[in-house]
Each structure stands twice: as structure tokens, then as C-alpha cells.
Amino acid sequence: MSIRGKAYIVGAFEHPRREIPDRSLTQIHADVALGALADAGLSLGDVDAYFCDSGAGFGPLSMAEYLGLRCSIVDSTETGGSSYLAHVGHAAAAIAAGKCQVALVTLAGKPRSSFEGFRGFQGEATPESSFEGMWGINGAVTNYALAATRHMHEFGTTSEQLATIKVAASLHAEHNPNAFLPHAVTVEEVLESPMVSDPLHRMDCCVVTDGGGAVIVASPSVARDLARPMVKVLGHGETVKHTNNGRVDLTYTGAVWSGPRAFDEAGLGPADVDYASIYDSFTITVLETLEDLGFCDKGKGGEFVMDGALVAPHGRLPFNTDGGGLCNNHPGNRGGMTKIIEAVRQLRGEAHPAVQVPNCRIALAHGTGGSIATRMGSVTLLLGQEDA
Amino acid sequence: MRSEAGLPVPAPSPTAETAEFWAATARGTLLLPRCDECSTVIWYPRVFCPACGSQTVSWIEASGRGIIYSFTVARRGMGPYKDAAPYAVAYVELEEGPRIMTNVVDDDPGSLEVGMPVQVVFHDTGEGSALYRFRRAGGGDR
Numbered sequence: 001m002s003i004r005g006k007a008y009i010v011g012a013f014e015h016p017r018r019e020i021p022d023r024s025l026t027q028i029h030a031d032v033a034l035g036a037l038a039d040a041g042l043s044l045g046d047v048d049a050y051f052c053d054s055g056a057g058f059g060p061l062s063m064a065e066y067l068g069l070r071c072s073i074v075d076s077t078e079t080g081g082s083s084y085l086a087h088v089g090h091a092a093a094a095i096a097a098g099k100c101q102v103a104l105v106t107l108a109g110k111p112r113s114s115f116e117g118f119r120g121f122q123g124e125a126t127p128e129s130s131f132e133g134m135w136g137i138n139g140a141v142t143n144y145a146l147a148a149t150r151h152m153h154e155f156g157t158t159s160e161q162l163a164t165i166k167v168a169a170s171l172h173a174e175h176n177p178n179a180f181l182p183h184a185v186t187v188e189e190v191l192e193s194p195m196v197s198d199p200l201h202r203m204d205c206c207v208v209t210d211g212g213g214a215v216i217v218a219s220p221s222v223a224r225d226l227a228r229p230m231v232k233v234l235g236h237g238e239t240v241k242h243t244n245n246g247r248v249d250l251t252y253t254g255a256v257w258s259g260p261r262a263f264d265e266a267g268l269g270p271a272d273v274d275y276a277s278i279y280d281s282f283t284i285t286v287l288e289t290l291e292d293l294g295f296c297d298k299g300k301g302g303e304f305v306m307d308g309a310l311v312a313p314h315g316r317l318p319f320n321t322d323g324g325g326l327c328n329n330h331p332g333n334r335g336g337m338t339k340i341i342e343a344v345r346q347l348r349g350e351a352h353p354a355v356q357v358p359n360c361r362i363a364l365a366h367g368t369g370g371s372i373a374t375r376m377g378s379v380t381l382l383l384g385q386e387d388a
Numbered sequence: 389m390r391s392e393a394g395l396p397v398p399a400p401s402p403t404a405e406t407a408e409f410w411a412a413t414a415r416g417t418l419l420l421p422r423c424d425e426c427s428t429v430i431w432y433p434r435v436f437c438p439a440c441g442s443q444t445v446s447w448i449e450a451s452g453r454g455i456i457y458s459f460t461v462a463r464r465g466m467g468p469y470k471d472a473a474p475y476a477v478a479y480v481e482l483e484e485g486p487r488i489m490t491n492v493v494d495d496d497p498g499s500l501e502v503g504m505p506v507q508v509v510f511h512d513t514g515e516g517s518a519l520y521r522f523r524r525a526g527g528g529d530r
């Protein structure tokens with residue numbers, strides 16, 4: 001059974017703020033839930049399935065009560081920042097199986113203003129923690145730098161090529177009044193920003209923001225009765241790539257498996273994609289993912305991103321037209337939700353006119369949760385207009 | 389604890405599954421679990437073979453020799469590493485196969501290179517264990 005055409009994204013909402021010290025985590029979940037429902041033309045009473053990560057209390061148990069939901073399906077699949085793409089895939093499968101009609105997916109986080117919602121290890125630590133937590137890893141950047149070093153070693157990828165990805169995102173962020181970093185930068189400015197963990201500079205890293213977002217996934221019969229442009233779920237693929245019993249290969253991500261699964265389900269290939277939301281925790285994340293999804297050969301990502309390839313509206317593969325995690329928003333240190341939302345905007349023709357891709361029929365959204373140097377949850381979604 | 393190289397030596401949290409591994413580090417020995425069924429060398433240390441599902445493993449002694457698979461120089465540290473930067477975090481590929489996360493201790497971490505031969509050293513945590521780190525091979529005790 002395929003989910004192709006069995007479900008639609010009918011509502012999407014990105015919290016407009018990037019620093020939210022005055023609202024609780026649950027309030028932000030509620031803000032984005034109501035925002036996405038209003039966008040769809042639905043209400044809380046229509047929701048019969050709910051998806052969130054483990055950040056808010058006890059996940060769906062806590063949040064279903066807070067929001068007053070009555071659900072026949074709940075899911076708190078936790079793959080880090082890619083969780084929300086997995087949630088959309090799982091929601092579409094549940095809808096296709098007749099388990100529910102209207103699924104709400106929410107994300108909220110406050111890493112900028114507080115640690116509220118951040119949960120450290122509970123109970124026994126993860127089994128790998130004593131073998132990875134002792135070496136001075138500084139959050140994610142040290143890990144991603146290990147991948148960047150190896151990619152450069154094997155393929156000759158350069159810091160200038162990585163910087164070009166940041167520059168493309170910044171050219172898009174200029175048109176987003178809500179972007180955390182709304183100004184264009186140059187390759188030279190990226191390279192002159194302080195080195196954080198060689199070879200990654202500060203500007204190779206995503207922003208740290210409060211905020212969140214939500215989407216509504218609904219059955220075809222519900223979607224047809226709503227006023228908004230229909231965004232069809234065409235395909236979904238997910239996987240966990242890990243250190244493979246100590247035989248880790250840092251030059252590729254889980255997208256090598258999630259991508260083909262999503263393309264197969266959709267009956268599409270990389271050449272069919274008009275717009276791509278590519279997870280951009282760091283510039284190297286984008287570069288490896290572009291290769292792994294088949295937009296270019298392995299090792300050729302550095303060449304691919306040059307010459308404005310990622311710049312909307314006329315590049316070969318316009319990406320992250322909201323400014324992405326590198327410039328716009330990475331709410332809760334999790335960039336997956338905003339990847340879906342910008343893909344929905346593009347397919348509806350509602351991106352900023354300066355970055356709207358003409359005749360955008362097919363969009364891809366990809367999430368990479370966890371770390372590309374250890375273990376990651378990789379999820380690929382293919383979305384399309386109603387006739388796609 | 390701090391090592392002679394100035395790096396902090398945070399203590400790990402041994403479990404019933406990893407106590408033997410960590411006790412050996414205190415004696416200056418790097419053990420690797422090897423599957424009794426399929427002979428796969430396992431990393432990270434566990435009493436389970438992810439290659440075949442066996443729960444019987446034997447501990448073998450690693451040579452301590454390897455090469456740098458990848459590395460990064462952290463320009464600032466957090467927690468116990470707050471004042472330790474710059475320092476190198478690396479994946480070292482052991483002769484026995486596994487690529488393991490560690491530090492490469494060096495006076496000039498920026499001059500390290502992928503592929504460089506390295507040799508294990510141990511830094512005592514003071515809690516019945518030691519951290520396995522690496523130095524350039526043949527570089528003496530500098």
C-alpha cells in the first residue's frame with residue numbers, strides 16, 4: 001500500500017517570533033496549533049490524531065489534555081529535528097488506513113530564552129554516552145565538523161563551497177521580515193566569521209531560536225471541502241543511520257535510504273523536484289544531503305552549489321526560500337517543521353514573490369535529526385500540487 | 389582530574405555491561421569486545437553483537453595503534469572543557485577495524501592530518517578508570 005494521494009497538508013503555521021521569554025512551552029504549542037487550524041479552516045474539535053515530540057511534558061499524553069483533544073491516533077516518534085517529517089508520513093499512513101481524518105502535528109521550543117522544554121537524560125544514560133560524552137563535544141557543531149573534515153579529505157570540498165550555501169540562504173532571508181538574520185552575507189564574511197570547530201565557522205551554523213510551527217494533515221474528503229490550495233502527500237521515506245558497529249562513514253547521511261523510498265512511493269525522481277527544503281543545521285548537512293538525495297553525484301556537492309544553483313527563483317534547485325535554519329528559524333534546535341511549512345508555501349504559491357518558484361508543482365522536504373557524525377533520523381517527504 | 393596535557397578527565401559511568409572495559413583502562417589496557425559466534429569486533433563496547441545478535445562476547449586486547457579517520461579542533465569548550473580549547477576531537481580507526489571517537493592530544497592540534505598514525509595513551513580519572521586518548525605515533529612522550 002502506498003500513501004500517494006491518500007492525504008493532504010491542509011494547514012500550516014510558523015510562529016512569527018524568534019525569542020519568546022514571556023510564553024510557556026505549552027502556550028507556544030497552542031499558538032501554533034490554533035494558527036495551523038485557522039489556516040486550514042478547521043477547529044480543535046475536528047482533530048482526531050495528534051503528533052508531537054517528547055519535549056512537552058509526557059508528549060501527546062500531556063498535550064492532548066492541555067489542548068482538549070480527543071484522539072484515535074497519537075504518535076511521539078522522536079528522531080530529533082526530523083521528527084515532524086516522520087509525523088507527517090505516519091499521519092498520512094494512518095489516514096490511508098482509515099484510523100483518523102485530521103492529524104495535528106506541533107513543534108515548540110525555547111532554547112534561546114530558557115531551557116524550558118529541554119530534557120536531559122532521564123534514568124539510565126544512553127548506551128553510547130560514556131564513549132562519546134567524554135571528549136569535549138560542544139553541542140552538535142563538533143560532530144558536524146568531523147563530517148566536514150572527512151568530506152573535504154575524500155572529495156576536495158572547500159570552505160568556500162560550504163559558505164556558498166549560507167550565502168544562498170541569506171539572500172532568501174532578506175525577503176523574510178521574521179527572519180532571525182535578515183541580511184545577505186558574502187562568502188568572505190562567512191569565511192571571516194570566527195572558527196567554532198574546524199573547518200566550520202560561526203556562519204556555517206544555524207541560528208538558535210525560540211518558536212515553533214504546526215501542520216494539519218487530512219484525508220482527501222476533508223481536504224476537498226476546505227478553501228485552501230490542496231497540497232498532496234506524494235511520498236515518505238525514513239530511516240536511522242548510526243555508527244554501524246564502529247564502521248561509521250562520515251561522507252553520507254541517512255538520506256541515501258530515505259530519499260529513494262520517498263521518490264519510489266511518489267513515482268518521481270530528483271529531476272522532477274521544483275523546490276527543495278533541505279535540513280540545514282550546518283552548511284555541511286545541506287551539501288551531503290544534496291548528494292545523498294541524488295541531485296548530484298557523491299562528492300560533487302561542492303561543485304553543485306556554486307553559480308547560484310540554490311538561489312530562488314531561477315537556480316537549478318531553489319532551496320530554503322524562507323532563509324532556512326541558517327538564517328530564518330531553527331525553533332527548539334529542530335529544523336524539520338519549518339522545512340515542511342516552506343514547502344507548503346511554495347506549492348500554494350504563497351512564498352515571498354521574490355523567491356516564489358514559478359509553477360512549483362513538486363516540492364521535497366528533508367529532515368536530518370541527531371548528528372551526521374553519529375546517529376541520525378533521516379526523513380524525506382515529497383509533496384505536490386493537486387494535479388501532481 | 390586533569391591530564392598532563394591539560395585536558396580534563398571526566399569519569400565515565402560504567403554499567404554492568406561495561407565495567408570490565410573501564411576497569412581495564414585503569415590498568416592501561418584498551419579492550420574490545422569480539423563476538424564468540426561470528427568473530428566481529430564490536431564498538432561501542434557492549435555485550436551484544438549487532439552483526440549477528442549473539443549475547444556471548446570475549447574481550448580482546450587492542451594493539452592501541454590506529455590512524456586518524458577524521459578530526460576537528462574545538463576552538464572553545466563547555467562544561468569540564470571550558471578552559472581546555474583548543475583541543476582535537478577525532479575518530480581514530482583502530483587496527484582492529486572500529487572507528488572510535490576520542491581526543492588526539494597534541495601541542496599543535498591544527499597540524500594534525502587525516503590518515504596520521506596514532507598510538508593510545510591513558511589518562512586516569514581517579515575513579516577506577518582512565519580515558520583512552522591518542523598521540524601521534526613515534527612522537528615520543530611529548
Ligand SMILES: [Zn+2]
Binds near residue numbers: 424440
Ligand atoms: Zn556476532
